[in-house]
Amino acid sequence: xxxxxxxxxxxxxxxxxxxxxxxxxxxxxxxxxxxxxxxxxxxxxxxxxxxxxxxxxxxxxxxxxxxxxxxxxxxxxxxxxxxxxxxxxxxxxxxxxxxxxxxxxxxxxxxxxxxxxxxxxxxxxxxxxxxxxxxxxxxxxxxxxxxxxxxxxxxxxxxxxxxxxxxxxxxxxxx
Numbered sequence: 001x002x003x004x005x006x007x008x009x010x011x012x013x014x015x016x017x018x019x020x021x022x023x024x025x026x027x028x029x030x031x032x033x034x035x036x037x038x039x040x041x042x043x044x045x046x047x048x049x050x051x052x053x054x055x056x057x058x059x060x061x062x063x064x065x066x067x068x069x070x071x072x073x074x075x076x077x078x079x080x081x082x083x084x085x086x087x088x089x090x091x092x093x094x095x096x097x098x099x100x101x102x103x104x105x106x107x108x109x110x111x112x113x114x115x116x117x118x119x120x121x122x123x124x125x126x127x128x129x130x131x132x133x134x135x136x137x138x139x140x141x142x143x144x145x146x147x148x149x150x151x152x153x154x155x156x157x158x159x160x161x162x163x164x165x166x167x168x169x170x171x172x173x174x175x
Contacts, residue, residue, distance in 0.1 A: 002066040009057050017057070021050050027067065028074050034136040035078035037117055041085075048077045064146065071147045075129060119169050123162050130158035 005023070008016030028049045033042035052073060060069055120131050126148075133144035134155070141159070145152045 003062065006057060006060055006062075006066060010060075017054065020057070021053065024067070024070055025050070028070065031071065031074045031137070032078055034132055035075065035121070036081065037121055041081060045074070045077050045081050048081065049074050052077060068146055072149070075147070079125065116166070116170065119166055120162070123165060127158045127162035127165070130155050131162045134159055 002020070002023075005016045005020045009020055025046065029042055029046040032045035032049070033039060036042050036045060049070075053070075056073055060066065117136075120128055122128075123131065129148060130144060133139045133147060134141060137144075139147070141152045141155045145155045148155065
């Protein structure tokens, strides 16, 4: 079904493109949310992916599943979004203030989970991506390797290094 929609979208069929976006929007948004940890940022990333998809779909060659290719497009959009945020320090400060106001009413477990995922997002990019694909997305190391365009052993190594770093950052009981 995706292959047919992609083929039609590439040839200019707007309805097919709309169906493709509609079919995969929730998936893109969910991935974006896990990478950003923030609903508003996830919405921005998902919208960016939809805009990029209009031109990027022409580059889809069908060598992998469309959803795997879409993961890569979404991850790149999430990385770009993160870089833009890092350059805009006033926006980061506003986000931190908003989170401080909204933080009331959470349980200790919620606080631990939030601290863990915040620490994961602060890892080096490749470690962060590997951990989020394996633990947040529930992918096997092989599937994560396919999305990241590397070997399964490389994904395993990034996850291992991330766990060591997180143990240091958060304490042994948190990881």
